[in-house]
Amino acid sequence: MMVKIEGNVRVITKDMTLYGSHIEYNLVTGSAKIKNARILNSEFNLVATELLRISPTEYLAKDAEFTTCKDCTESWSIYGRTIRLKLGDTVQIRHGLFKVKGANVIYLPYVALPILTKRKSGLLFSNISNRVGEGLAFEQPVFIALDESKDMTVSPTFWAKRGYGGDLQYRQRFRDLSWFEFNSRQLNDSIYVPAQSNVTPSGQNFFRYFAEAETHQQWTSNFKSHVRFTGARDLDVIRDNPLYTDPKTISSDMGLHAHTDYRRDLFSLTAEADYMRNQLYGDPLEFDRSYVQVLPRVGLSSTPYSLVQSKTPMFQHITMGLDGSFTRFRQVDRQDSVNIRNADRLSLQPYLMWHYFTWGPVSLKSRYVLDQQVYKFVDPTEPGYGKSAGLMQTEVAFTMDKIFGLSYEEKIPIKYISMRDLEKLRQNKEQGLAPLKKTEKVNPLVGSLPTFASELSKENIIQVRQSYRHSQEYKFIHHYIANQDEYGNRRFDQQVRAGQQGWFDYEDAIRANEFQSGAPAIRNIIPPQNTVELQWNNTLIRKTPKTFNYLEDDKFLRDNFNYSKMGYFNVSQGYLLNAPETNDLRQKLTRLYVTTGYVTDKWSTNLAESYFHYGNENIFTASLTRKFESINIFSNYSYNSFKPNSTNALSFGGQVRPVDVLGLAMVKSLDLEANRAVRTVYSVDFMPNNNCWIFNLNYLQSIVGSRTSMNIMFNFGDDRFDRYRTDYFAAKRL
Secondary structure (H helix, E strand, O other): OEEEEEEEEEEEOOOOEEEEEEEEEEOOOOOEEEEEEEEEOOOOEEEEEEEEEEEOOEEEEEEEEEEOOOOOOOOEEEEEEEEEEEOOOEEEEEEEEEEEOOEEEEEEEEEEEEOOOOOOOEEOOOEEEEEOOOEEEEEOOEEEEEEOOEEEEEEEEEEOOOEEEEEEEEEEEEEOOEEEEEEEEEEEEOOOOOOOOOOOOOOOOEEEEEEEEEEEEEOOOOEEEEEEEEEEOOOOHHHHOHHHHHHHOOOOEEEEEEEEEEEOOOEEEEEEEEEEEEOOOOOOOOOOOOOEEEEEEEEEEEOOEEEEEOOOOOOOEEEEEEEEEEEEEEEOOOOOOOOOOOEEEEEEEEEEEEEEEEEOOEEEEEEEEEEEEEEEEOOOOOOOEEEEEEEEEEEEEEEEEEEEOOOEEEEEEHHHOOHHHHHHHHHHHHHOOOOEOOOOOOOOOOOOOOHHHHHOOOOEEEEEEOEEEEEEEEEEEEEEEEEEEEEEOHHHHHHHHOOHHHOOOHHHOOOOOHHHOOOHHHHOOOOOOEEEEEEEEEEEEEEEEOOOOOOOOOOOOOOOEEEEEEEEEEEEEEEEOOOOOOOOHHHOEEEEEEEEEEEOOOEEEEEEEEEEOOOOEEEEEEEEEEEOOOEEEEEEEEEEOOOOOOEEEEEEEEEEEEEOOEEEEEEEEEEOOOOEEEEEEEEEEEOOOOOOEEEEEEEEEEOOEEEEEEEEEEOOOOHHHHHHHHOOOOOOOO
16 A cells, blocks of 8 residues: 655654655555655764665665765765665765765765664775875775674775885684784885885885784683784885884884783793894894794792781781793804803792781881792803892881871752852862762753853752872881802803893893893892882872762762872982992992872873982983863973983973864974984864864874875764864874
């Protein structure tokens, strides 16, 4: 039975509202034909000269336009000769014409766009970038949804001067916390010549690739494994493709890394292996055969086992445990080194922790570790080597706290609050001092209303009070080497005593001399021979009542609070008890270590200074972040005066949103030692108020070249687009 309706027709369903000037509806099959149709949905708009209803969830439109813009349909749209719409799935457009502000931009023979959360194969939006000296690059990604747990993205790319190539990504999810991902870039490069940086055609094509494969498997709740591989034909591919390779390169080498972990209540067992290619090598096509590989490393750690636990002074708590590992170090070329680089190492560190007593604010405890390593070398002419050290640390601590204020919620009747007090509460809320708790959901209005005005409609105002705790801790720590011994191979003994260049890793260090060489973190170690350390540690903690929901709990918890660390200030100074007799106090003092930081809703600052008295050397780091209403600035500074690895680096930047539709960002990294810029990034985001699309333009300048890239993000109803626009300062753009 067919029903015909003429005039202004409107059909309302749970999924959409449909308008038309003429409708023919079949009461038996449910099919319909609508002329001059328009579909309004929370996710999209569609206008068509003719619309066929095939099923309750599927429509076919002819000569139609589709857009996700709801406030301004002319912002962007796609015209299609035919558009097949599947509610809750995708919209498929054939012979499409992409329009911006009504102007034709590009022809799309076929495109599939998601209108909800289900994935669908189809073309993704093109990416266009430019690099100075190399011209434009055009990339056209194609997304292929293999099934619910697997997908693939193929991105054929044309680089104006370098030639043709593309990217490939494959992803698969096996189960919870178990997945596999593969990424690769291939390029038949017409410019590249190994070990050169020319930007003119070389006269021949050179095939290049970069690949990354990573998988994580959670076999059981106690057993997991992780494998990661990165590889390239030439090392210069990192230099020539920084936007692609930088996020996938995490160290100065590339290759295979595998790790597995098995945990039980009493112990944990780990195993890992590396076969890596050194990137800091002169020939970009060759493998550094002198690079030391870890094949493999097996570690065992026990849970601290309680021997004694009582209330008897001097015997309140005694625990013991063990950490150990076995590692094989190997070189591909065993002859290409002046040092011994092929060895098997067994490392054991049994420990004993003795808590003598806690008497009011005073506590006394000790820790003893027997640190020992045994080496066996592959070369049969080299005798073995071993070393051990008994490290003793005794600590006396005095702790005191002071609490300011009381943390609670107070319900105040509105009739007892004057307009002046209400305005003061609003100002305190903006400053983060005493916020008013939000008890109702805010509607997504255009613009905003004064906060205090909405409070006038309530019978009560909930005032949140916060309290603060300042904790001070004074520590007197004695570091002592009870015994130390090195025996065996004299050549290897001189090698590990020479410093970090002779080590396989930090476990090779002679414990008495470890603090004299290595990274800044190692230099901050207190000399363990016979040294006393004084520490003064300060912590400021804020206590705030948790948000209470009567519909969820219907009862109060005893400790219903949130705690946050707002600030800290710590000082540490060591004094050598066995220093040679001298009138120079600097020879008896170890490093002075000072750290401080403060965090609020708008401020974040951290400082760390290590000053070494005798050599007048220092290591300093600082970071600062400040948020304003429309500006966010940040900076990081690091300085290390130790030669030959001295550093003096500064990075700074900021984000500015002068108006709602425009965002500007910049970050710059400087090498002050060499007096040059290492990396500079500029970013511009244009975000129209129609909430339909975002235009992003980036410019990157580094020591290896410059690159310009642009991207257009469209609103397909996903959370990523909303977060990018509404929380501008939180989204990562640089």
